[in-house]
Amino acid sequence: MTNGALLKVKQTICDHPLIAIIVIGVIIRLLMMPVTLVYDSNYWAIVIRNMETGNGLYKLEGYYYTPVWGYLLGLISAFQSAFLSLGEMGIRSVEALPVELPTMYLTATVTSVSFLYSIKIPLLIVDLILSYLMYTLIKEVTEDERKAVIGFGLTFICPSMLAATMGVAMPDGISALFLILTILLIRHDQPFFAGMCYSISVLNKFFPAFLFFVIVAYMISKNMDDRKRIRNNLILATAGGLLMSLIIFLPQLLDGDISRCFQFLSDRSGFGSGEPLLESLTGYGRLLLYSLVIIASLWMSYDLIKNRSDDQFHKFMIYCLTVIGLCFLYPPATQYLVVMVPFIVYFIVCESGKFFKCWLLLSTGGFFMTYASTGTTLFPLAVYTDMFSVTDVVNFFNMTVTEIIGPINGFMIFYFITAVIQYSGIVLTLWYIYNDQFRKNNNEQSSSTESND
């Protein structure tokens, strides 16, 4: 490439940084799409198969979540059927059988590269819309285009997001998208649509549910002087939420199998039949933590209404990040953190650059944690291309699980270190908030009391 062309590229990037970030983010995602943990994508293929047989989401075994992501898979399936020629969605690789460990979410059923692209491109669009919403929100709050572009970039090229949507093919980005859209719609006094979006956010992945009281409190505190408006807004938001929930659950209500939509709650809590004691204990631990988070969110809601700040939205965002951060004190999988990322990005750009450390820890930890079993993420490329053989991938994986110190192997060490890095990102976020907001406020209150004395 000539110097002139390079200069032109540089100039284009400077003139249109948003487009440059989009292009870079899209290229990274397109390259990452075939490198994936096939366990979940195999399940998405099973769900599509079940739908194609006319059994909806729950009549045949394979789908354990609430229906939102399932409906998007339904749309993808209809599109595949009408326009694409994907052939068999995946195959069982005999060479990969030695590493098939369902307890570690490893399977020898490898989904095809074309299938992976077909389900991940919609997730790419989700990430793009989410990033654009962050751009809109930040621009609105700061009225600074540069900050908005940074916010867009930190969301769209966040390694945690890349790992969750491209590495695991998990739809947590949908929850984050609808949550940020909810917040924007509340800011713009559109409670009905906000209610609809919030219900989708919660019914895709449950973590945004913990923000319920904080969101309601913000809606109340926003119009404290106009009770009629508060009442109308809450009625409209509730109507929107209920309507959307009803639409989402309508097929299951008619079929009488609504309980299957919430199967993941009992599966993940550790209270199933014959669960070992340790799993039951962790289940109780999680339940206890979530109860405490709800109590904390109730207190924050009360504080939002009672002690209004000059910048009430800023206070609301602090409480959102706090509640989500507290939920993740129970160590989360990387994809869950996708809901937290936009709030951290908001604070990096709107509050303090020091939150970038939290973003960095979450990103590096989460990204490498997801790819800890690097070998198995290469299965689609090994099976469907000639880049390398499945046996090479299996050998590499076996090398990573060779015991180094007693029963501890390299994979465990790597996984543990990356999990600690990711977790320290959560703890550091909460520490910053506590230090900057709660402790500062207490100090200010006590000093003002002293000066009054």
Add this chain to the structure above:
Amino acid sequence: MDKKTVPLVVLAAVLCTTLIVGEVFTYAINTHSFSINAVFSTDTLDYSVSSSGSDTYSVVLLDDNGVQSTKELFIYVDENYNDHYKDALKKRNVRYVEQQYYSEQIKKSLSLRGFDNVQLIDSKGLKGFINDTVADPSGKGLFITTYALPSEIYSGHPDDDLLKWIDNGGNLYWSSSEIGRFYTDSNVLYEVTDNQTLFFGRECVNTGKLSHATSVVENGFKDAFTLLNSGLEFAIDIHDLTDSLSLGYCDDGYSSISFVKHGNGMICIIGSMLEIIPQLDDTAQIIASGLTYASEIVSTVKGDVVRGATSGSIDYTASGNALAYIYIGGTYTVYGRCFQ
């Protein structure tokens, strides 16, 4: 509504509508349709396959060697499963099975492969079924996923009704526990020690720690039927057992699916593992396709069908009756039919 609000509302409306359209495609409008036809003429099979989407299909032409397959399946739903599960688990390894749910899943998996002659029966129904059909059970199959049978039909003796039923031509399918290890009498669990010898004439069930297969039984059945289940818990080793067939995946002599002749009937053992979907799919494939210990693959054809129909023919010679099992979807089978 101000200018900045409009795009947000439009975006929210578009996204909500997208979700609803997806819901409509998932439940209200089934855009997927499949059909399969096959006709046997003298030593030739003519088949046609159609799909509204893009799919792979497989045609498996089998020779039954004169052995009748299962035409009617009864699945035993043990209503007392949870009563003795923990007791049984203390004595032997048992894979927990939600009886009603699992049985319904088998029924649905069979249905999409065109096998609709399935009934779910409780313990009373099981006793009645065995009593009514013990004289001539040919063409009937019984699927057991529980670890213990009621003493009225099985108590660990060669002259038990269940064993007579198999001897007279019944087909027993067993998974998720060691075959015949327990029975219940007056709500008490009893253990049978020579159960394996009773069913197979020798000890051959995998009751050890081996849980997963790492290789394939090299007889073509795994590829022909796109078998998925690599679980080897409670699987059997059929070496030295005459009139038997193993297929699917294997390790250390045990195979994920085994058929063994027993009197005039047969026993089929399906290995288990943590994930049940591969087990459900394989069970449905082998029953819907009419496999027995005597089945032989005559010919297989694989191909793709894209938004339309395709057809073909296979010339063959068979010593017994020829039957064709054709299915669409491969690893993720969506439709199947058996022709005789």
